[in-house]
Amino acid sequence: MNEVALRTVQVMQYKMPLREGGSLPALALADDGFNYVIKFRGAGQREKALLAELLGGEIARFLGFKVPELVFARLDPAFGQTEGDEEIQDLLKSSQGLNLGLHFLSAAVNFDPAADAVSSELASAVVWLDAYITNVDRTFRNTNMLMWHRELWLIDHGASFIFHHTWENWEKHAKSPFPLIKDHVLLPRAGELEKADEKFRQLLNPEALWNIVQSLPGEWLEAMGETGAMEDWKQVYMDFLLLRLKHSETFLNEAQHARKALV
Incomplete structure (x- = not known):
């Protein structure tokens, strides 16, 4: 059986926060030209939330449910330095490295x-x-x-x-x-x-x-x-x-x- 292999994308542009729940996910553009809902490792439950997201999402996909594509989303240290919102800037600073993205389903x-x-x-x-x-x-x-x-x-x-x-x-x-x-x-x-x-x-x-x-x-x-x-x-x-x-x-x-x- 083939291994689960998530693609890795580079986050290029922070578009807008999605203020639902306490984890402050965001809509962002990646270097592959697609928009993703980014779940940040610096939020609330930190990496444990991302581990659960990946495990739960891929188990659901294996069982035949429709789940947006999951990707590893990498943030460079310089990303978000121009963000005016201090809360969001702190989140981005603490989320450098590997995060998780869900393919954005436009008009869903x-x-x-x-x-x-x-x-x-x-x-x-x-x-x-x-x-x-x-x-x-x-x-x-x-x-x-x-x-x-x-x-x-x-x-x-x-x-x-x-x-x-x-x-x-x-x-x-x-x-x-x-x-x-x-x-x-x-x-x-x-x-x-x-x-x-x-x-x-x-x-x-x-x-x-x-x-x-x-x-x-x-x-x-x-x-x-x-x-x-x-x-x-x-x-x-x-x-x-x-x-x-x-x-x-x-x-x-x-x-x-x-x-x-x-x-």
């Missing part, structure tokens, strides 16, 4: 749960994915999905893999039911969770997961400030993913019970 609109139709099959698949990667941020308040050319696209997985904010008891987190799934925006429509579980348990395999984990940049892993070797942290992510998949019935049952309480 935020998913509206009251107006946009999503099949039970697709809703179930998204709920399963988010329970698997412990994504806390796909709620009615912040759906983190876009409609583009009448298709559903998944964005913003930086709030996933919540275990890596402490690294303690990762095995316990891997086997957890993830009760926060009760707040998922698509849970009321997710009537085929068992089918999603069966499908994705067959699709996800150690080789595919390892290829995704291997794409995590050492620059981000080493910057976390944790003790241990880079390969050790990759192995923890890998072990977490395999163990959570093995115990998928735990979060599957939690999602089913939460849905029954809603409908």
Whole structure:
């Protein structure tokens, strides 16, 4: 199976901040001529948010979801020195080096749960994915999905893999039911969770997961400030993913019970 190989682009022009959430992502032009939504390593959760974004996004892509292309976005030390906003200038200064970009989907609109139709099959698949990667941020308040050319696209997985904010008891987190799934925006429509579980348990395999984990940049892993070797942290992510998949019935049952309480 081919390795996950993200392209690397150079950020050329900071266009505008996207003031949604606390991480201050921005729309920027890269040297390949395309616009990207840049997630900065100097923001809020720093490199851990980028690691989660990459892992969650590429797992979603492997499973067949529509996800904007992810690229490594490099910022030179001189970038942003002319920025007038002090908060943004500080963010850019602390984000020198490798950041993460999502291809900008021009004219895409935020998913509206009251107006946009999503099949039970697709809703179930998204709920399963988010329970698997412990994504806390796909709620009615912040759906983190876009409609583009009448298709559903998944964005913003930086709030996933919540275990890596402490690294303690990762095995316990891997086997957890993830009760926060009760707040998922698509849970009321997710009537085929068992089918999603069966499908994705067959699709996800150690080789595919390892290829995704291997794409995590050492620059981000080493910057976390944790003790241990880079390969050790990759192995923890890998072990977490395999163990959570093995115990998928735990979060599957939690999602089913939460849905029954809603409908």
